[in-house]
Amino acid sequence: MRLDEQTRRDFPILQRIVNGRPLVYLDSAASSQKPRTVIEAMTRYYETSHANVHRSIHTLGEEATELYELARDRVQRFIGAPAREEIVFTRGTTDALSIVAEAVGRTLKPGDEVLVTDLEHHSNLVPWQAAVRDRGARIRSVPLTGEGVLDLAAVDRLLTERTRVFAFAHVSNVLGTINPVADLAGRARRVGALSVVDGAQAVPHLSLDMSALGCDFYAFSAHKMLGPTGLGVLYGRRAVLEALEPARGGSEMIKEVWVDRATWNDLPWRFEPGTPPIAEAVGLTAAIEYLEKLGMDRVREHEQALAIQTVELLAAIPGVHVYGPRRERAAVVSFAVDGWHPHDVAAALDVEAIAVRAGHHCAQPLMRWCGVVGTTRASFSVYNSSEEVALLAHAVAALGAAP
Amino acid sequence: MSSATRPALYSEAIRDRWRRPRYRGELPDATATAEDVNPLCGDRVRMQVRLDGDRVAAARFAGDSCAICTASADVLAELVEGRSRADATRLGATDVLGVLQADVRPTRMRCVTLPISVLGRALA
Numbered sequence: 001m002r003l004d005e006q007t008r009r010d011f012p013i014l015q016r017i018v019n020g021r022p023l024v025y026l027d028s029a030a031s032s033q034k035p036r037t038v039i040e041a042m043t044r045y046y047e048t049s050h051a052n053v054h055r056s057i058h059t060l061g062e063e064a065t066e067l068y069e070l071a072r073d074r075v076q077r078f079i080g081a082p083a084r085e086e087i088v089f090t091r092g093t094t095d096a097l098s099i100v101a102e103a104v105g106r107t108l109k110p111g112d113e114v115l116v117t118d119l120e121h122h123s124n125l126v127p128w129q130a131a132v133r134d135r136g137a138r139i140r141s142v143p144l145t146g147e148g149v150l151d152l153a154a155v156d157r158l159l160t161e162r163t164r165v166f167a168f169a170h171v172s173n174v175l176g177t178i179n180p181v182a183d184l185a186g187r188a189r190r191v192g193a194l195s196v197v198d199g200a201q202a203v204p205h206l207s208l209d210m211s212a213l214g215c216d217f218y219a220f221s222a223h224k225m226l227g228p229t230g231l232g233v234l235y236g237r238r239a240v241l242e243a244l245e246p247a248r249g250g251s252e253m254i255k256e257v258w259v260d261r262a263t264w265n266d267l268p269w270r271f272e273p274g275t276p277p278i279a280e281a282v283g284l285t286a287a288i289e290y291l292e293k294l295g296m297d298r299v300r301e302h303e304q305a306l307a308i309q310t311v312e313l314l315a316a317i318p319g320v321h322v323y324g325p326r327r328e329r330a331a332v333v334s335f336a337v338d339g340w341h342p343h344d345v346a347a348a349l350d351v352e353a354i355a356v357r358a359g360h361h362c363a364q365p366l367m368r369w370c371g372v373v374g375t376t377r378a379s380f381s382v383y384n385s386s387e388e389v390a391l392l393a394h395a396v397a398a399l400g401a402a403p
Numbered sequence: 404m405s406s407a408t409r410p411a412l413y414s415e416a417i418r419d420r421w422r423r424p425r426y427r428g429e430l431p432d433a434t435a436t437a438e439d440v441n442p443l444c445g446d447r448v449r450m451q452v453r454l455d456g457d458r459v460a461a462a463r464f465a466g467d468s469c470a471i472c473t474a475s476a477d478v479l480a481e482l483v484e485g486r487s488r489a490d491a492t493r494l495g496a497t498d499v500l501g502v503l504q505a506d507v508r509p510t511r512m513r514c515v516t517l518p519i520s521v522l523g524r525a526l527a
């Protein structure tokens with residue numbers, strides 16, 4: 001059975017009628033929809049087990065703590081992390097990258113460099129800009145080449161003994177480019193730089209093994225992988241996390257507090273100040289269980305086939321330009337239509353109940369490389385079908401010369 | 404649905420202004436220029452005016468923007484020409500939408516108001 005035939009009925013929202021037509025949701029890279037099991041797990045948690053975690057010595061508190069920590073174990077297994085202490089819960093990918101940038105930023109000295117790339121999401125640029133500011137450190141960036149892949153020769157030129165951090169996306173949220181994480185992390189390690197990976201667009205689609213990737217940090221969000229909003233994960237290699245001073249304080253992250261000083265809790269709680277998103281962690285457990293049942297290899301195969309079909313159908317339409325690698329790509333496809341601004345394309349597709357993203361996708365340096373202010377982007381998840389791709393292509397082909 | 408039977412996405416006025424803007428271009432003798440971007444989409448609009456005493460003698464817009472934003476900038480440039488500076492700064496989204504004969508959803512309202520706020524800066 002096709003993956004979408006198996007999954008579709010598990011997603012209540014896909015029954016929605018929009019503008020008189022069945023919803024065609026092609027915006028999962030922005031946020032995926034949620035299977036019933038995730039929604040029900042969160043409701044059940046609130047109806048039966050909710051209390052604050054870790055310091056509530058009563059039955060509900062223990063149940064909530066158990067469920068919250070279970071989510072950590074599930075994440076650890078799902079991404080192939082060596083230890084549960086390496087899984088830090090955050091508010092999202094942006095928050096996770098900021099936690100790293102704030103903590104590492106404190107150790108930067110004049111002359112230090114942070115290397116990023118021209119295809120980064122703003123969330124992997126702006127925190128680093130704040131980290132280097134006022135410290136005499138500076139940002140450098142890896143340029144793109146060809147269809148929108150990193151210039152690997154430039155990586156070697158730009159990685160020097162001055163480089164303290166190499167921050168890069170696993171998958172481009174615009175081009176769908178899949179970066180060679182293990183290779184890049186290895187190059188960073190050889191010059192003594194920390195590798196920080198934005199995995200927001202990779203975790204929902206690829207089978208992952210942190211040990212094999214060998215990066216120091218890896219960040220992602222629950223809501224792009226069938227889970228709830230408001231929760232993210234920061235994987236950090238244990239030795240690196242242990243050496244890092246937490247930049248944010250509050251409850252949960254301390255061992256002992258005096259009015260003028262404090263000592264830190266053990267990993268991973270040292271980096272989790274404040275009451276965490278507990279119900280969201282419960283939802284993430286259900287999302288991971290759902291994905292694991294499907295099998296990530298099957299998920300990847302299904303979504304990649306949809307992406308390649310989209311590239312082929314759209315590129316064949318006169319006046320339509322597709323960005324990014326033709327074949328080696330993840331589940332996002334950005335395109336432009338002659339005579340049409342991306343927002344107008346999205347508005348026209350919405351009339352036909354096709355939901356796509358339009359704009360700069362929080363990647364303005366990359367937009368400049370593409371030579372546009374924005375693109376229209378279709379993205380896919382486990383519930384999308386080749387029929388939906390055909391509907392998209394048909395609607396784009398029918399757009400005409402101008403709005 | 405074929406394009407022949409598809410209902411128009413926007414009002415006739417918006418579509419016309421997008422396809423054939425009257426006030427797009429450079430104003431070589433501009434006395435004031437302002438430019439801004441819409442953070443939501445990256446659209447960029449520049450408004451130029453030539454003030455003759457207190458009167459807006461000419462206005463032009465430039466930039467890279469969607470149909471609604473382009474139409475708004477085009478209408479705005481037309482509306483301000485000949486007005487006093489104070490009168491021109493009082494123009495708002497209602498005036499522009501009136502000319503465009505369009506209702507705009509809240510998510511696209513910023514497309515209408517960006518040229519207005521840019522013009523306000525140029526005239527400030």
